[in-house]
Amino acid sequence: MSYTYQRLSEDNLADFHSLYNEVFKKKATLQYLQKKYNTEYTGLKYVGYLAYDEETPIAFYGGLPQLFSINGRVIKAVHACDSITLPRYHRKGLHTNLALRSYELMKKSDVRFVYAMHSYNTLRATKKLGWKLGESMVRYHYKVSTLPVSRVIYHIKKLNRYYLSLISRQLKKYKRLDEMKNPLINEGFLAQHYSKDYFEYKNFSFNELVEIDGVELWLKFRSKIHIGAFQSDSVDSLKKALSELSSLAKRVGIQEIQFHVSKNSIQDKQLGQIFEANESWSLGFLDFDQTIDYQKLKLNYGDHDTF
Structure with missing residues (x-):
């Protein structure tokens, strides 16, 4: 079956909103997601992709651009979050397809690494994508x-x-x-x-x-x-x-x-x-810049996307 893909934007955020609430069984407002994904303070926003079956949004992968610092140097990173697929579309390669599209966008946008605070499910999924495992919090x-x-x-x-x-x-x-x-x-x-x-x-x-x-x-x-x-x-x-x-x-x-x-x-x-x-949580990451010492990567609770 052929699916289409769109980068997340203001124009399709309502599609993401409906998919988000359906999969996560939540009642988040559109305004909440508009604010959460408005990361203009970093110079970059809407880093992620939606998959569609005709006009129906069926899956999403992406994250939140953030700024990290080490030794006075400020770099861009992305906190991967809100990865979702409608249950009837599982095991069709959508997660991997969307992730790879998102990683290419990150690289073109000067993002140096993507990371997540892993649950069991996300830890298992990222292993297939070449992620590395950091320390546990x-x-x-x-x-x-x-x-x-x-x-x-x-x-x-x-x-x-x-x-x-x-x-x-x-x-x-x-x-x-x-x-x-x-x-x-x-x-x-x-x-x-x-x-x-x-x-x-x-x-x-x-x-x-x-x-x-x-x-x-x-x-x-x-x-x-x-x-x-x-x-x-x-x-x-x-x-x-x-x-x-x-x-x-x-x-x-x-x-x-x-x-x-x-x-x-x-x-x-x-x-x-x-x-x-x-x-x-266990910390996981995928590095795009091998000159950075990721052994020094550490997080606070407030860095979590829902905080």
């Missing part, structure tokens, strides 16, 4: 004793807006930040280049940068408090800030604060002195 949990208000409200969409307004009011007591430096870059790793433009882009979902007791924290609120990254001068300072954050969690009915960090980073070492470590 580490996960930490901070349990908070309170009523599970957030878990209940999270599933009631009509109440979400009011609940997030409550959280915003609670955050007013802390210093708000426009940006923060990526703590991984300070350690000499190949890591995402954080800037004011980047954090403005990330506002397609509800997250906040705050400073609590001298510790910079990147927070996302859902049924849990997710920590995208943090910068702390010491373990004692981190403990103090997390104690205050747990008080906030109690006030708004959130029972857990969750971290995903790169192994052997300062964030990992500090958290490891407070909590027990658990395995998290």
Whole structure:
């Protein structure tokens, strides 16, 4: 059977939207995907392809352009995400076809590598495409004793807006930040280049940068408090800030604060002195520029496409 292929664009984003919701069983708005895929701050957007059976969108492969930095050098990378195929079109070579088209587009656009935080399914799929396996990230949990208000409200969409307004009011007591430096870059790793433009882009979902007791924290609120990254001068300072954050969690009915960090980073070492470590995602990548030392590639939770 013959299929047609189109690069993702403003003109066919509605097709991607319908495919996204059908396969992922979600109710994402078109506006959400418009904001998520509007990566103009990098100088590049719409890196991916849709497959069609006549006029019906049936599969997608692509990702989000991002800027990474190492030793003062800023380069382009792509975070592969939202790879989807309608179930009845599985095993027809669409995933591979779309991936190879996307990789050629990336190379022509001066993208140096593409990466993902792997689930089991994506890890298996990328092996066939020549991806390399990096290190696993580490996960930490901070349990908070309170009523599970957030878990209940999270599933009631009509109440979400009011609940997030409550959280915003609670955050007013802390210093708000426009940006923060990526703590991984300070350690000499190949890591995402954080800037004011980047954090403005990330506002397609509800997250906040705050400073609590001298510790910079990147927070996302859902049924849990997710920590995208943090910068702390010491373990004692981190403990103090997390104690205050747990008080906030109690006030708004959130029972857990969750971290995903790169192994052997300062964030990992500090958290490891407070909590027990658990395995998290595996990092995978496909390199287009062999002059880069990918052994230094590290990520924060906030780098994830849904954060």
